[in-house]
Amino acid sequence: MTQPWKAEREVHEKEARELIIDQFPHLSPLTLSRLGEGYDNTVYLVNHQYVFRFPRRKIAVPLLEAEGRILPELVDLLPIAMPCPLFYGQPTRDYPWPFIGYSLVSGQTPGPVLKKGRRESTLRLAEFLRKLHSFPIERAREKGVPNDMMARMDINKYAPTLQQYLEKFKNNDLLRDPAPLTKYVFSLQPIQVNHHLALVHGDLHIRNILVDEDEYLSGVIDWGDIHIGHPALDLSIVYSFLPIEERECFFAHYGEVEEESKKIAQFKAIFASAALLRYGYEQGDEQLVKTTQTCLELALG
Numbered sequence: 001m002t003q004p005w006k007a008e009r010e011v012h013e014k015e016a017r018e019l020i021i022d023q024f025p026h027l028s029p030l031t032l033s034r035l036g037e038g039y040d041n042t043v044y045l046v047n048h049q050y051v052f053r054f055p056r057r058k059i060a061v062p063l064l065e066a067e068g069r070i071l072p073e074l075v076d077l078l079p080i081a082m083p084c085p086l087f088y089g090q091p092t093r094d095y096p097w098p099f100i101g102y103s104l105v106s107g108q109t110p111g112p113v114l115k116k117g118r119r120e121s122t123l124r125l126a127e128f129l130r131k132l133h134s135f136p137i138e139r140a141r142e143k144g145v146p147n148d149m150m151a152r153m154d155i156n157k158y159a160p161t162l163q164q165y166l167e168k169f170k171n172n173d174l175l176r177d178p179a180p181l182t183k184y185v186f187s188l189q190p191i192q193v194n195h196h197l198a199l200v201h202g203d204l205h206i207r208n209i210l211v212d213e214d215e216y217l218s219g220v221i222d223w224g225d226i227h228i229g230h231p232a233l234d235l236s237i238v239y240s241f242l243p244i245e246e247r248e249c250f251f252a253h254y255g256e257v258e259e260e261s262k263k264i265a266q267f268k269a270i271f272a273s274a275a276l277l278r279y280g281y282e283q284g285d286e287q288l289v290k291t292t293q294t295c296l297e298l299a300l301g
Contacts, residue, residue: 107210
C-alpha cells in the first residue's frame, strides 16, 4: 500500500523559524516547538499562543487557502472553539507554498473512551455540527470553499482499501478481535444516499477534536478538508467518539438523519479509524494505535 502521508516537502524547525521571522518580524524573539504532523501539514507552536501549519504536499495548498478564507466567518458562529487564521504566510523562492498561523485552541486530544462529560460533550457536538451544516452554501462558495473532489461518499472506491487494512491488521496482530471488522468488510454493500449538501469539516476524527481537563469537548482543529459535501462525513464522529448510549441523544438534538446517512457515517467512522490505526502502527505511535483500536471497536459496535 502507498503511504498518503509521505511528505513532498518537509519544513524543518530551522526553516519554519526563518519563514516566520522574515514575514512576521513582530513575533520575534520567537519560541518555536514542533507540535506534530498529519497527512498534509507540519505543525509548530509559536510563542506559546499561535499554531503555524506548513503544507507537506501540493494537494494541501488549495485546501489551506480555502480554510484561511472561510474560518474567520465560522469562529464566532460555532459554539466550540476553533483556530482563527491570523497570519497569512506567502511562498518564497525556497518554499513554494503559502502557510498560515492561527490562534491556539487549548485542550488535549481525548482518550479512547470518555469517562466524564459524556452528555455535555454529546450536546456540544450536536449543536456544533447542526450550526456548521446550516451555514449558507452560497456564502461558502463565495469564499472559495470547494465541492467534494475526492468522491468521499463512494463506498465502492474505499471498500477495497478497507479490506487491505483488514489483512494488514490480521498479519500484524493489530486487532484485539478481528471477527467484527471481518464480518463488516465482507458483508458491505453499496449505500445510496440523497444528495443533501452542507458545509462540512470533512475530517472529523479523534485527532482533530480536543477536550478540556474535565473531558468536555472544547475544540475542533485541522480544517484542511473543509468542503461542500454530505453531512454524513462529519456525523462519522458520532460512531467513533461518542459512547454508544449517547448516539440517540445526539441525533435528537442535532435533528433527523435518515438511516442510509447513518450507515454512511458508520462506514466513514470505521474507515477513518482503520486508516489512523495503520498510520499509528507504521509511525510507531503506540498511543495512537491503542486509541484507534478502541475507536474502531466503538464504530463497529
